[in-house]
Amino acid sequence: MIEFKEYQQAAQQTSRLALGGPQAAIAPMLGLAAGTGSILNVYRKYLRDGVDLAAYREFLREELGDLLWYVAAVATAFGLDLQDIATANLHRTRDRYPVGPPEQALMELPVFDAACPPQERLPRRLVVAFAEETLGSGRRAARQILLAAEPNAFPDGPVHGEAGKVAGYRVGGPLGDPLTDNSRRSDAYRYHDAIHLGFLAVLNWSPTTRALLHLKRKSDPMADECEDGARAVFAEEGLAAVLSRLAVRHAGFQSEASVDGEVIEVARAASMDLEVQSLPVWLWRRAIQQGFQAMRHLAENEGGYLAVDLDARELTYHKVLP
Incomplete structure (x- = not known):
């Protein structure tokens, strides 16, 4: 069994190309294009004439080998290590797509507040009602009420901690103030807390929702300041606002496939240096899609109920109380 590093070294020894510097990459890149064209030509025959691909097995084996040789040559020309390229690529693909059964992949994800006292942990299941109302100004607003946790x-409601600061939540009580679209045009942003609840359910992370529930991790000064503080809340709020703009040209993020690399880069930039940055890309896709799907349902029905399940990593919309 040959290692990529050994293969790259051996390929360099068999090369008749000058492999020193980026200019020398032109010839092997042309080889990559030609080899890819040869394979596509076989596939064209398969589609047009229905040829048996098994008859081309040896040909494909040789062409793929040539492609690998040219890849090694391009890597050498740019001073890159093929072994490092292969390792980084596997890490990248595993970040984008879960390995193994989905249930197992979800079980292996971290729970950020697992080591905290019960009074600082997020409830694992919540039900939040959204109701639309008209304010005195005539603008429409959405109000959140926590129905179950x-x-x-906090069965008796919030408690007062150090310096009179409130900790905890009251089931049956409001979550924050009524929200308007904060825009000259109506775009349903009054329901954008669904985005935060998507993050909460799927990522087990939402500094904004944690602040509304008054569940700051006071027992961990670093988490209290850096993960639950104002900067983290502003980062999440900013991310929700930017995503709502990007949603216009990404089919509203109604499918995970619509959450492309550009969107993920935005999410990763907003969450840099926060605990959530360790989570894989595929989970971000799920969180964004579920949050925006729930937001659309709320807007279409002028309210409803969102069930948040942190264990199943799932946010679901219901027209009637689940």
Whole structure:
């Protein structure tokens, strides 16, 4: 069994091309294009004439080998290590697509507040009602009410901690103030807390929702300041605002496939140096899609109910109380 590093070295020894410097990459890149064309030509025959691909097995084996040789030559020309390229590529693909059964992949994800006292942990299941109302100004607004939280560390409602600061939430009570679209045109942004609840359900992360629930991690000064503080809240709010703009040209993020690399780069930039940055790309896709899908349902029905399940990593919309 040959390693990529050994293969690259051996390929260089068999080369008749000058491989020193980027200019020397032109010839092997032309080889990559030609080899790819040869394989496409076989596939064209398969589509047009229905040829048996098994008859081309040896040909494809040789062409793929040539492609590998040219890849090694391009890497050498640019001073890159083929072994490092292969390792980085596997890491990248595993980041974008879960390995193994989805249930197993979800179980292996971190729970950021697992080591905290119960009074600082996020409930694992919540039900939040959204109701639309008209303010005195005539503008439409959406109000959130927490209907259920399990486990509920505050059965008697919020408590007052150090310096009189409130900790905890009240089931049946509001979550924050009514929100308008904060825009000259109506675009349903009044329901954008669905985006935050998508993050909460799928990523198990939402500094904004944690702040509304008054669940700051006071027992961990670093988490209290850096993960639950104002900067993290502003980062998440900014991310939600930018995503809502990007959604216009990404089919509203109604499918995970619509959450492309550009969107992921935005999410990664907003979450840099926060605990959530360690989570894989495929999970971000799921969180964004579920949040925006729930937001659309709320807007279309002028309210409804969102069920948040942090264990299943799932946010679902319901017209009637689930």
